[in-house]
Amino acid sequence: MAFKLSQxxxxxxxxxxxxxxxxxxxxxxxxxxxxxxxxMGILTQTIIYSLVxxxxxxxxxxGGLVSIGHAGFLAIGAYAAGYSANHLxxxxxxxxxxxxxLAGIVGLVMGLPSGRLSGNYLVIITLGFxxxxxxxxxxxxxxxxxxxxxxxxxxxxxxxxMNSPKAMxxxxxxxxxxxxxxxxxxxxxxSGRAIMAVRDSEAAAAAMGIHVARTKVILFTFSAxxxxxAGDLFGHFEGLVTAGDFTxxxxxxxxxxxxxxxxxSVGGSILGALVLVYVQTRSASIxxxxxxxxxxxxxxxxxxxxxxxxxxxxxxARWLRSTRxxxxxxxxxxxxxxxxxxxQAGIGVGDHQGASDA
Amino acid sequence: MLELDGxxxxxxxxEAVDNLSFEIPDGQITALIGPNxxxxxxxxxxxxxxxxxxxxxxxxxxxxxxxxxxxxxxxLGIARSFQNVALFKELSVVDNLKVGTDHRSKAGxxxxxxxxxxxxxxxxxxxxxxESVLGFLDLESIATKRAGDLSFGHQKLVDLGRALVSHxxxxxxxxxxxxxxxxxxxxxxxxxxxxxxxxxxxxLLIDHNMxxxxxxxxxxxxxxxGSKIAQGAPEEIRRDPVVIGAYLGEExxxxxx
Numbered sequence: 001m002a003f004k005l006s007q008x009x010x011x012x013x014x015x016x017x018x019x020x021x022x023x024x025x026x027x028x029x030x031x032x033x034x035x036x037x038x039x040m041g042i043l044t045q046t047i048i049y050s051l052v053x054x055x056x057x058x059x060x061x062x063g064g065l066v067s068i069g070h071a072g073f074l075a076i077g078a079y080a081a082g083y084s085a086n087h088l089x090x091x092x093x094x095x096x097x098x099x100x101x102l103a104g105i106v107g108l109v110m111g112l113p114s115g116r117l118s119g120n121y122l123v124i125i126t127l128g129f130x131x132x133x134x135x136x137x138x139x140x141x142x143x144x145x146x147x148x149x150x151x152x153x154x155x156x157x158x159x160x161x162m163n164s165p166k167a168m169x170x171x172x173x174x175x176x177x178x179x180x181x182x183x184x185x186x187x188x189x190x191s192g193r194a195i196m197a198v199r200d201s202e203a204a205a206a207a208m209g210i211h212v213a214r215t216k217v218i219l220f221t222f223s224a225x226x227x228x229x230a231g232d233l234f235g236h237f238e239g240l241v242t243a244g245d246f247t248x249x250x251x252x253x254x255x256x257x258x259x260x261x262x263x264x265s266v267g268g269s270i271l272g273a274l275v276l277v278y279v280q281t282r283s284a285s286i287x288x289x290x291x292x293x294x295x296x297x298x299x300x301x302x303x304x305x306x307x308x309x310x311x312x313x314x315x316x317a318r319w320l321r322s323t324r325x326x327x328x329x330x331x332x333x334x335x336x337x338x339x340x341x342x343x344q345a346g347i348g349v350g351d352h353q354g355a356s357d358a
Numbered sequence: 359m360l361e362l363d364g365x366x367x368x369x370x371x372x373e374a375v376d377n378l379s380f381e382i383p384d385g386q387i388t389a390l391i392g393p394n395x396x397x398x399x400x401x402x403x404x405x406x407x408x409x410x411x412x413x414x415x416x417x418x419x420x421x422x423x424x425x426x427x428x429x430x431x432x433x434l435g436i437a438r439s440f441q442n443v444a445l446f447k448e449l450s451v452v453d454n455l456k457v458g459t460d461h462r463s464k465a466g467x468x469x470x471x472x473x474x475x476x477x478x479x480x481x482x483x484x485x486x487x488x489e490s491v492l493g494f495l496d497l498e499s500i501a502t503k504r505a506g507d508l509s510f511g512h513q514k515l516v517d518l519g520r521a522l523v524s525h526x527x528x529x530x531x532x533x534x535x536x537x538x539x540x541x542x543x544x545x546x547x548x549x550x551x552x553x554x555x556x557x558x559x560x561x562l563l564i565d566h567n568m569x570x571x572x573x574x575x576x577x578x579x580x581x582x583x584g585s586k587i588a589q590g591a592p593e594e595i596r597r598d599p600v601v602i603g604a605y606l607g608e609e610x611x612x613x614x615x
Contacts (some may be wrong), residue, residue, distance in 0.1 A: 014574070158391065158577075165592040182471045182472070185470065185471055185473050186467065186470050186471050188481075189465070189470035189471075189473075189477055189481065190456075190460040190463050190465060190470055190480060190481075190484075191466070191470045191471075192465045192470075193446075193449065193453055193456060193457050193460060194457070194460065196446060196448060197381070197446045197449070197457050199448070200445070200447050200448055200449065201444040201445070201446060201447075203408065203428075203440070203444055204444035204446065204520075205439060205446075205457075206408075206427075206429045206444070207406055207428060207429075207432065207437070207438050207440075208429075208432060208437075208457050208458055208460065208461065208520065209429050209430070209432035209453075209455075209460065209524075210429055210460070211427075211431060212429070218467060222467065264448065265363055289482030321378040336521045
């Protein structure tokens with residue numbers, strides 16, 4: 001059978017098409033659904049949350065590490081945006097970079113023990129982080145303006161002021177799209193394979209030359225970096241951030257969105273973010289039930305499609321294909337297997353059993 | 359090329375390896391055999407640095423292996439397969455093999471994120487080399503399948519391929535044929551025999567399967583209770599009374615001769 005390069009890419013083609021279609025849908029959405037303040041708000045939030053959920057999915061789905069404190073990285077990015085806009089007046093790309101790097105440094109420090117600690121302890125560390133950040137934000141009033149909340153000046157790119165919902169939407173769209181492309185490039189590279197290899201088998205990963213502990217720390221930093229960038233966007237989008245915005249419950253919602261969308265799927269995380277924002281915007285009318293609904297969605301997804309919404313096409317395709325034939329293992333089903341070798345070794349093929357049991 | 363000298367390893371008082379010494383010559387297939395629990399896999403885990411012996415030295419091409427960690431020895435040219443296949447099960451077959459080539463790339467996260475030339479070059483090379491090994495093992499038709507979905511026989515082959523694609527000087531194979539069909543065992547034996555010449559490496563083969571061991575190896579080392587009890591060419595081992603007593607058993611030995 002001839003071996004073609006196109007064969008290698010076939011497996012990923014479905015999800016790549018999905019992402020491109022999704023990107024076009026988000027790019028055209030304002031024209032289609034109308035650029036009023038409410039719709040633009042919902043769409044902008046979805047885009048920002050998409051980056052948060054993807055960044056968390058890097059850790060949970062691709063890396064097999066759990067964080068229940070990712071709202072903390074969002075907070076770091078948001079306050080970095082505020083500090084820059086109100087005091088430093090950095091150029092926007094620099095400000096985004098600063099938000100990412102600050103969150104990344106905190107992620108690196110939190111990730112340091114991940115090489116030595118088993119998963120459960122790491123979860124506790126991220127829990128502590130998630131709980132501590134709002135408290136620290138309340139105390140560090142110089143930067144965060146404490147309980148009152150921090151008002152963030154309008155974003156400005158060159159002479160253009162991001163003061164319309166549509167401008168803010170496209171600004172977030174461009175930043176998130178670039179971030180997602182960079183993440184996808186990493187996932188399709190040696191670095192991405194190392195992250196997933198460590199998740200699937202630490203022993204085999206080490207034998208293939210991957211430094212397991214270092215890979216986990218890099219992954220934590222990488223995830224926090226992009227969550228920080230999302231936080232920067234979040235700050236500008238909200239215009240006012242308070243310590244109460246970054247609750248443990250928000251971190252858990254992000255984790256739920258990862259699971260509902262699909263562990264280890266970038267496209268799935270965007271769908272997960274969509275579900276999350278939908279339920280959150282409805283929470284005005286459904287109140288406390290929003291947490292109940294998100295929890296229920298996790299249970300339903302795990303029971304029906306454990307791979308999340310993103311896995312539905314694959315599951316259906318596999319089910320449709322399941323009647324087709326299987327691939328032959330070399331040497332199997334051939335007539336008189338091993339005549340040559342049996343003669344050489346001087347024993348019957350079946351006789352090894354006695355020796356191995358001896 | 360590989361030399362173990364006076365290796366002893368114990369787990370809480372239980373001697374797994376006891377004052378063991380042996381040498382593996384360049385470019386040949388050496389087999390390490392012995393009954394269950396004789397310490398074969400422990401020896402392999404010492405060489406691949408998952409275990410550290412209490413006594414003895416391990417040198418490879420002049421390097422003191424015991425100073426290195428498990429993720430460093432592949433750069434010296436030591437690669438291994440696993441007895442109970444440890445594939446990256448969520449990755450495709452071809453990606454599993456690409457991981458085997460990745461230690462050669464110096465591209466870091468940053469280069470990969472922006473697909474700098476060195477990252478792109480490695481991706482192309484990794485794909486080409488993965489394809490070539492997939493061809494050697496007759497696995498082209500399942501290249502894009504998820505490794506976790508494969509039959510056990512296919513998984514064993516991918517495990518072997520992942521080690522082969524790393525350009526090893528020494529390939530450690532831990533029961534490559536265990537749990538596979540008779541047909542595959544025979545096919546695999548032929549393939550293993552081709553490895554030293556085709557890939558320019560020595561092979562250390564652990565297996566229970568006497569067909570495989572005596573059929574493919576040029577040198578056999580027999581261990582029992584963590585010590586070496588015999589070593590020599592396959593024909594000598596087949597007739598060695600100590601080996602027959604400890605391992606082969608009277609009945610099998612009669613059939614072997």
